[in-house]
Amino acid sequence: MKLFNSILAVIYREFKLTFRNSYDILSILIFFILGILIFVFSIGPNKELLSQLSIGIVWTLLILATNLTFKKFYQEDLNDGNIYLLHISGISYEIIVIIKLFCLWIFFQLPFLIMIPVAFLLFGNNFENIYLVMEIFIISSLILTTLASISGAMNLLNNKNIALGSSIIMIFSIPIIIFSVSAINSSVELIQPQINILLGILFLFLAITPWISAFCIKIAISNK
Amino acid sequence: MKFFLNPSEFNRISNLLVKPLFILSFLTLTLGLIFALYLSPDDYQQGSTVRIMYVHVPSAWLALLTFMIMTIYSIIGLTFKTPFSFIVNSAIAPIGATFTFICLITGSLWGKPMWGTWWVWDARLTSVAVLFILYILIIFFKKSFHNIEVGEKITAIFIILGSINLPIIKFSVDWWNTLHQPASISKLSSPSIHLSMMIPLIIMTLAFTMIGLLIGIIRIKSEIAQRKQRI
Numbered sequence: 001m002k003l004f005n006s007i008l009a010v011i012y013r014e015f016k017l018t019f020r021n022s023y024d025i026l027s028i029l030i031f032f033i034l035g036i037l038i039f040v041f042s043i044g045p046n047k048e049l050l051s052q053l054s055i056g057i058v059w060t061l062l063i064l065a066t067n068l069t070f071k072k073f074y075q076e077d078l079n080d081g082n083i084y085l086l087h088i089s090g091i092s093y094e095i096i097v098i099i100k101l102f103c104l105w106i107f108f109q110l111p112f113l114i115m116i117p118v119a120f121l122l123f124g125n126n127f128e129n130i131y132l133v134m135e136i137f138i139i140s141s142l143i144l145t146t147l148a149s150i151s152g153a154m155n156l157l158n159n160k161n162i163a164l165g166s167s168i169i170m171i172f173s174i175p176i177i178i179f180s181v182s183a184i185n186s187s188v189e190l191i192q193p194q195i196n197i198l199l200g201i202l203f204l205f206l207a208i209t210p211w212i213s214a215f216c217i218k219i220a221i222s223n224k
Numbered sequence: 225m226k227f228f229l230n231p232s233e234f235n236r237i238s239n240l241l242v243k244p245l246f247i248l249s250f251l252t253l254t255l256g257l258i259f260a261l262y263l264s265p266d267d268y269q270q271g272s273t274v275r276i277m278y279v280h281v282p283s284a285w286l287a288l289l290t291f292m293i294m295t296i297y298s299i300i301g302l303t304f305k306t307p308f309s310f311i312v313n314s315a316i317a318p319i320g321a322t323f324t325f326i327c328l329i330t331g332s333l334w335g336k337p338m339w340g341t342w343w344v345w346d347a348r349l350t351s352v353a354v355l356f357i358l359y360i361l362i363i364f365f366k367k368s369f370h371n372i373e374v375g376e377k378i379t380a381i382f383i384i385l386g387s388i389n390l391p392i393i394k395f396s397v398d399w400w401n402t403l404h405q406p407a408s409i410s411k412l413s414s415p416s417i418h419l420s421m422m423i424p425l426i427i428m429t430l431a432f433t434m435i436g437l438l439i440g441i442i443r444i445k446s447e448i449a450q451r452k453q454r455i
Contacts, residue, residue: 223371
């Protein structure tokens, strides 16, 4: 029960810290809209072409927006020593990682659920398969959050190479973008197998992320 | 067994190994090139371009083998805390990158006359390109941390994560309908390649393995020497 209470306290702290500067979330949403505009300007206002490319563009921007958030995971907590304080107060690093995954998925990935209909509107798609798109979005955004957690934990002590963290996220998100975009664009009988593959990737990453991230955090703390 | 894990033991035995390996790799490469360029027959469809295979296939095998060795050493290094495995990782990553690069270049040189294009976004080609990027990232990884021990450990974790790509490369030709042909030589069935082409291929593979081993040993020795100097 004590553990449960302390977990709730950590979650409460995360929410409080994030809503104190909630413009952070809003500016990521603005980044998403701006990205759509940039794609429209670079491709041209051809409606048919845009609605063909729309799902790929949305998923590309999702990965780019994930790249912006990976420093949010553990960097500040490591710099002011909070992560070590949480650890000595009885919460293991693995549980901290799981709490962070849950909170940062709500803060930085779930708001895009509102943006997907807006993107559909901007690209002139028909709204027939929007529920399918949202379902696949929830699965793939969870995978992207786990990737951002791994990358954020790996780059805690890296202050020489800016692009490395984004490269880690991008190189492991190749299968996600392949299967989620082709699941939306393919014929009806091919949708379920690809969702199953995505779910398989999700459970693999949910299983390995806590201990990989915790291992990297331990290395960072012992060498800081 | 100590040869694989202990730097001083490695230095002692590799001093004995360098000269024989040099002679062997020279001999096998000469023999293999004579077989590949003069004695092996032309393909009835591909003509003389089939000879690209004798460079392409061995370098692809060695690119995969190098990554596998790095994965095994990373697991050993993280579990038993042996510093030698991190030395091996940082020494042989450029060799693997070079073999992957040779594989990609010869593949696209072979693809132009046969498929009519330098590059297709086919499963096998894309996954090998991802392998190349993984190698490049591994080389960069070590340089981006101030503390070298942290960089080594995190590189090892990244190598273990990246080894997901190896089975994807191996089975990509079976899982998806690709332009790239499936494997001609496998353990379970008799090879679908004629003996007159298989003999040069095997000799060239031996030669490439010898060259890779030789360069690997020299690089590991120089890495050990560099680290001794730094301490």
